[in-house]
Amino acid sequence: MGEDTRRGPVTGRMWVTLIAIGLVASAIGIALGLSLRWFPAQGSTIAHKIDTFWDVLIIVSVPIFVGVVTMVLFSIWRWRQRPGEELLDGPPIHGNTKLEVVWTTIPTIIIAGLCAYATVLLLDIQNAPAKGTRVINVTGQQFAWTFSTVENGKKIQTNELYVPVGEPINFKVRSLDVIHDFWVPEWRLKVDAVPGITTGYALTPSKVGNYQVVCAELCGLGHAFMRANVHVLPAAKYAAWVQKVTTPVGAAAVGAASNGSASVDTIGKQLFVAGNPSTGTLACGTCHTMKAAGTSSATGPNLDKFVAQDPASAIREMIVNPNKEIATGFAKGVMPVNIGKTLNKQQIDALTAYIYKSVHRR
Amino acid sequence: MEAAAIPAAVAHDDHHHGPPIANRSSKVEPEVLGILLFIISELMLFGAFFAAYFFIRVVAKTDWPPHGALPVEVAATNAVILLSSSLTMHWTDVSAKRGNTYAMRVGIVTTFLLGSTFLFIQINEYLSLGFNPTTNASASIFFGLTGLHGAHVVIGLLLLFMSAVRIFKGKVGPDHHKGLEVPGIYWHFVDAMWIIVFTTIYVL
Amino acid sequence: MAAKLTSPGWYRALLYTVVGIAFTLGMSAGLRAIFNLDPVYSWQSWVTIALLMTPLFFLAGIGCFDYWWRWARGRKVVDDHADHGAHSWRDYFKVNTDHKVIGIQYICVSFFFMFVGGLMAMLVRAELAQPGRQFVDANTYNGLFSIHATLLIFLFVIPVFAGIANYVLPLMIGAPDMAFPRLNALSFWMLPLAGIMMLLSFLAPGGSFAAGWTAYAPLSVHQPMGATFFTVAVQFAGASSIATALNFLVTIITMRAPGMTFFRMPLLVWANFSTSLLVVIATPFIAASQFMVLLDRALGFNFFNPAGGGDVLMYQHVFWFYSHPAVYIMMLPGFGIISEVLATRARKPIFGYRMMAFSLLAIVVLGFTVWAHHMFVSGMQNWIRIPMMITTAIIAIPTGIKIFSWVATLWRGVLKMDTPMLWAVGFITMFTLGGISGVMLAMVPLDIHVSDTYFIVAHIHYVLFGGSMFTIFAGIYFWFPKMTGRMYNERLGKLHFWLTFVFFNLTFAPMHLIGVQGMPRRVYDYAQEFATWNLIISLSSFVLGLSSLIFLYNMIASWRGGTRAVANPWRSLTIEWQVSSPPPIFNFDAIPSVVGGPYEYGVPGAVHAVFKGAEVPSPVPAGAETSPTPATEH
Ligand code: HEA
Numbered sequence A: 001m002g003e004d005t006r007r008g009p010v011t012g013r014m015w016v017t018l019i020a021i022g023l024v025a026s027a028i029g030i031a032l033g034l035s036l037r038w039f040p041a042q043g044s045t046i047a048h049k050i051d052t053f054w055d056v057l058i059i060v061s062v063p064i065f066v067g068v069v070t071m072v073l074f075s076i077w078r079w080r081q082r083p084g085e086e087l088l089d090g091p092p093i094h095g096n097t098k099l100e101v102v103w104t105t106i107p108t109i110i111i112a113g114l115c116a117y118a119t120v121l122l123l124d125i126q127n128a129p130a131k132g133t134r135v136i137n138v139t140g141q142q143f144a145w146t147f148s149t150v151e152n153g154k155k156i157q158t159n160e161l162y163v164p165v166g167e168p169i170n171f172k173v174r175s176l177d178v179i180h181d182f183w184v185p186e187w188r189l190k191v192d193a194v195p196g197i198t199t200g201y202a203l204t205p206s207k208v209g210n211y212q213v214v215c216a217e218l219c220g221l222g223h224a225f226m227r228a229n230v231h232v233l234p235a236a237k238y239a240a241w242v243q244k245v246t247t248p249v250g251a252a253a254v255g256a257a258s259n260g261s262a263s264v265d266t267i268g269k270q271l272f273v274a275g276n277p278s279t280g281t282l283a284c285g286t287c288h289t290m291k292a293a294g295t296s297s298a299t300g301p302n303l304d305k306f307v308a309q310d311p312a313s314a315i316r317e318m319i320v321n322p323n324k325e326i327a328t329g330f331a332k333g334v335m336p337v338n339i340g341k342t343l344n345k346q347q348i349d350a351l352t353a354y355i356y357k358s359v360h361r362r
Numbered sequence B: 001m002e003a004a005a006i007p008a009a010v011a012h013d014d015h016h017h018g019p020p021i022a023n024r025s026s027k028v029e030p031e032v033l034g035i036l037l038f039i040i041s042e043l044m045l046f047g048a049f050f051a052a053y054f055f056i057r058v059v060a061k062t063d064w065p066p067h068g069a070l071p072v073e074v075a076a077t078n079a080v081i082l083l084s085s086s087l088t089m090h091w092t093d094v095s096a097k098r099g100n101t102y103a104m105r106v107g108i109v110t111t112f113l114l115g116s117t118f119l120f121i122q123i124n125e126y127l128s129l130g131f132n133p134t135t136n137a138s139a140s141i142f143f144g145l146t147g148l149h150g151a152h153v154v155i156g157l158l159l160l161f162m163s164a165v166r167i168f169k170g171k172v173g174p175d176h177h178k179g180l181e182v183p184g185i186y187w188h189f190v191d192a193m194w195i196i197v198f199t200t201i202y203v204l
Numbered sequence C: 001m002a003a004k005l006t007s008p009g010w011y012r013a014l015l016y017t018v019v020g021i022a023f024t025l026g027m028s029a030g031l032r033a034i035f036n037l038d039p040v041y042s043w044q045s046w047v048t049i050a051l052l053m054t055p056l057f058f059l060a061g062i063g064c065f066d067y068w069w070r071w072a073r074g075r076k077v078v079d080d081h082a083d084h085g086a087h088s089w090r091d092y093f094k095v096n097t098d099h100k101v102i103g104i105q106y107i108c109v110s111f112f113f114m115f116v117g118g119l120m121a122m123l124v125r126a127e128l129a130q131p132g133r134q135f136v137d138a139n140t141y142n143g144l145f146s147i148h149a150t151l152l153i154f155l156f157v158i159p160v161f162a163g164i165a166n167y168v169l170p171l172m173i174g175a176p177d178m179a180f181p182r183l184n185a186l187s188f189w190m191l192p193l194a195g196i197m198m199l200l201s202f203l204a205p206g207g208s209f210a211a212g213w214t215a216y217a218p219l220s221v222h223q224p225m226g227a228t229f230f231t232v233a234v235q236f237a238g239a240s241s242i243a244t245a246l247n248f249l250v251t252i253i254t255m256r257a258p259g260m261t262f263f264r265m266p267l268l269v270w271a272n273f274s275t276s277l278l279v280v281i282a283t284p285f286i287a288a289s290q291f292m293v294l295l296d297r298a299l300g301f302n303f304f305n306p307a308g309g310g311d312v313l314m315y316q317h318v319f320w321f322y323s324h325p326a327v328y329i330m331m332l333p334g335f336g337i338i339s340e341v342l343a344t345r346a347r348k349p350i351f352g353y354r355m356m357a358f359s360l361l362a363i364v365v366l367g368f369t370v371w372a373h374h375m376f377v378s379g380m381q382n383w384i385r386i387p388m389m390i391t392t393a394i395i396a397i398p399t400g401i402k403i404f405s406w407v408a409t410l411w412r413g414v415l416k417m418d419t420p421m422l423w424a425v426g427f428i429t430m431f432t433l434g435g436i437s438g439v440m441l442a443m444v445p446l447d448i449h450v451s452d453t454y455f456i457v458a459h460i461h462y463v464l465f466g467g468s469m470f471t472i473f474a475g476i477y478f479w480f481p482k483m484t485g486r487m488y489n490e491r492l493g494k495l496h497f498w499l500t501f502v503f504f505n506l507t508f509a510p511m512h513l514i515g516v517q518g519m520p521r522r523v524y525d526y527a528q529e530f531a532t533w534n535l536i537i538s539l540s541s542f543v544l545g546l547s548s549l550i551f552l553y554n555m556i557a558s559w560r561g562g563t564r565a566v567a568n569p570w571r572s573l574t575i576e577w578q579v580s581s582p583p584p585i586f587n588f589d590a591i592p593s594v595v596g597g598p599y600e601y602g603v604p605g606a607v608h609a610v611f612k613g614a615e616v617p618s619p620v621p622a623g624a625e626t627s628p629t630p631a632t633e634h
């Protein structure tokens, strides 16, 4: 009676096969899970710890999932109702205390192990930074980042983040308006920038390169574009950069550009492509395309087209009062409204003149 | 489309014109249980505002009291008024169960008037505080909590008013007093809540 | 006509709504005049007041309050049951106090919002098919995913479970109706209002509500008008679910049939009991959080204004103290459905029945202790993270007990692999995956990296689609014969399952990967490196969306012309199957008596409930041939 044995208890041999299948499937699953390139580059000294933790999580989770699926599929394969069994009932098994103890205990042990590991790891990565650690103040606002630090007794403020490799840095994160989130995927840490309080974390960048700060908390319409470049530099290059930006005549610092020595044109272009980091003005080029400035974003209207017919006064009005008229096809509330306040009169004039000249040149 | 809830298989015509009486599987009255659960839910609503109070006063360390001193004596008087209205409410309830129509009427009217007095004093207090919700966060939570309680007093008064109407129309008596008992429980809750609000805001 | 305008119904509802709009306009202007505010006619203040109050006028007009109004005035009130039961499809558009009618109303309305919300997901995916801007702007995009989530959570998953339970729960415990039928009707009618309000926000000046379903302050405080629509709609949806939960609790506690002890209740009843506890205790918190946002928005309160001493993180604590339990509100009723389906289709008692009930309660209790796991990167005090991680991970234990017990229920059963069963086993596997990714998220060091990325989006959909949605489909197919008196089309049901199962995985599994790689959520543009995966995801999601049309067709066609269903096509033991399909207007002629457990399959001669007195429809009524699987395809 093949029928009876099929419905009978699972034989020892079958158990062996079943467990073997489970093990093999788990092994394949784990191998697959570990071979995928999950994470971006390891850019900080803690990155590899997180990545290892992830590997452990894969190794623990895959067998749990595979185990459940195997048992389900096995049950279906072996005990599904076949023609002629429509009125058959299964055996009235109500439970099995021993089994229930087992499947309560094993997850408890797994959970305890994972929590212990995670706790140790967390305490490790949130360890207080050593005294004298370099402090960088990170400020978020819709939709830009400002970074400021003190080097050689001078305050440096930028819209891009420059850090030396291999040195611990203590980031102090703040926000001027709504909640943002300071995240560099390669570094693996993130924290919200919360208005009213200072948050932050400390880490040590370990890999030279260019990365991006990604704002990871929905902060309004420009959230998707709230990025900033990160330059992790070798110590020597970093020192050179510090040297450059702290020397008053350096053209890289925009604040310096407006001290009168540069022409109106340079100031305008500077503001357009770099903004004014010291007051938090966003670079226009982050959102607008304009050939003359070499920018090419489509968040806001293409200025070569949209303002080509407008007189300078109108352009000025659009910059100071962006919500008064909304370019068709674009949303209100993306273009920052604070430009009129964060730039002084000369700067706005220079910017307007520069845009006017650039779009009417053709 | 077919009407779904029309009986299909069971013949269902002459012999019944209403639902079968449900089995009563618990000693608690459904109405009483209902209002108790509702009160749990209300407690949690207050709980959320108390959480806000805690965060603003303790975690964010915003100035407390919002502006100068709070009129503790006025609020304490109000507490006494509300507590005595709880007593008269209880008296009304007992009278209803005893069938004492006169006491019941006096009781409900007194309760209602005491509640209204509370509300009146509260509004007067608001007008003379010298700060308003936009002053700062402490002021916001002050108005948030007392206002939430005030809103409950208003709802409570509405319920009392309905009970009063029913009492004066002779609909409440020893055999049917659910319509009084349930609003009564709610009123006791509103009163008790004031003690908690009063203590946290004015005393602590 | 005059009669139509004074008696409950749509005409009066319309009239009252117009009156309500006029009244709130007057109220807004009046109040502003009293307080010397300029201008007197401020449309913002009017819209806020109108949103809060016009629904009450509508509800009064349609007839939700008539009975209470008579009662409050001390008039004679009689239960003539005129508003009980449905005799034509029109009755489904009226205020009705029959739990079966309300159940169907709930289910149909929430599926309507499922399709609308799903359609928004399709637009989201279309926008995300390629990097760069395709065809919606930032405002519309943010609105689409916000309202997608809000509709699917507050107007689909939560109410559809309430609808299913509304229909079957009173039958299951042998009650003629819910404890408070009129409150039940009121809870239902608040729902479409909330949904319409959310959709109307698309028409609000300044665009729809766009701060995500979590509506974090202070962003939501500074949003244009559309956010008020959300804030108020959530109040109505919340009030509706509190009222229903209260109703369920009272019904379960006071109206069980004789002999129906707590440990003889079907697990669906247990599940709704637990869920209702969660709702009653937790939902006031979201109401409070939205009240505070509303006060900040409309009256200039300072709850979330740091300049005025407000605490921004407080919003998140209050919000998640509801919204974490809410995820179990969206899962526990599904657990109940799965237990019913599995026991019946595997022909075996539920393995470890008591532990199944206790683990539900354990999840309820634990669910209140884990809210800050959504705030690991929020900047809250660091020390909260470790305790929250531990409590969160512990939830895996009771949930694991449930998963393992279901698998053990399958073990050695006689598994009928029809549509409800496919969804049920699909659920077991997919929910395990989603739950495991949840446990990974609970691990703080990992969550710090993946929080706010597509890894979260993957988790959300594995638990909500692979979890809740699968159980909803299982339940709808399972009780379809009971609710409509018709059989659904089995072949289409299976096709629906397989298409959904495959394309669900193709849609959401890759999101784990791009999330860990660094793609943030809630963005309509993304880096080039994620382009390939996003295209695959979008294409799969379109097939996933289309597969739901098969379901829609199957439901409508079968309701209209499916084969007649017998009383108990599944040979189930629970009480709802012992009455006709659909059940008679008052459920029973006499209350049944419960004499045994609900799942005694395989025990010879076992009965769960007996009907004394009245004619008892036998489990498989005479007339239906003894074949337990009536012809379903044709
Ligand atoms: C139905 C809804 C639902 C359910 C049931 C769950 C269940 C769980 N969720 Fe999830 N969650 C959401 C819906 C849900 N979640 C949503 C919508 C969000 C995003 C909100 C937003 O920000 O928009 C979210 C976000 C979210 C976060 C925040 C992430 C972040 O924003 O950074 C976390 C972190 O801990 C988390 C954890 C968990 C855990 C541990 C469970 C557990 O309950 C899972 C338990 C189940 C199992 C573990 C599987 C079965 C168990 C076994 C087979 C036993 C053996 C297993 C082990 C030993 C591991 N969830």
Ligand code: HEA
Residues within 6 Å of the ligand: C114, C115, C116, C117, C118, C119, C121, C122, C124, C125, C145, C146, C148, C149, C152, C153, C157, C211, C212, C213, C214, C457, C460, C461, C464, C465, C468, C469, C507, C521, C522, C523, C524, C541, C542, C543, C544, C545, C546, C548, C549
């Ligand atoms: C129950 C809950 C639920 C359900 C069922 C779904 C279903 C789906 N969800 Fe959603 N989702 C959430 C809850 C849910 N989601 C939540 C809580 C969020 C977080 C929001 C936030 O961040 O605030 C979210 C966010 C979210 C995002 C992230 C947005 C972002 O962060 O930018 C995405 C992106 O792909 C997405 C996609 C989908 C898809 C493709 C489906 C599909 O499964 C939908 C399939 C169903 C249909 C499509 C039905 C309708 C079909 C038709 C009408 C036929 C027509 C079909 C075509 C035109 C093809 N969802």
Ligand code: CUA
Residues within 6 Å of the ligand: A140, A141, A142, A143, A179, A180, A181, A215, A216, A217, A218, A219, A220, A222, A223, A224, A226
């Ligand atoms: Cu700033 Cu998102």
Ligand SMILES: [Cu+2]
Residues within 6 Å of the ligand: C323, C324, C327, C371, C373, C374
């Ligand atoms: Cu959660």
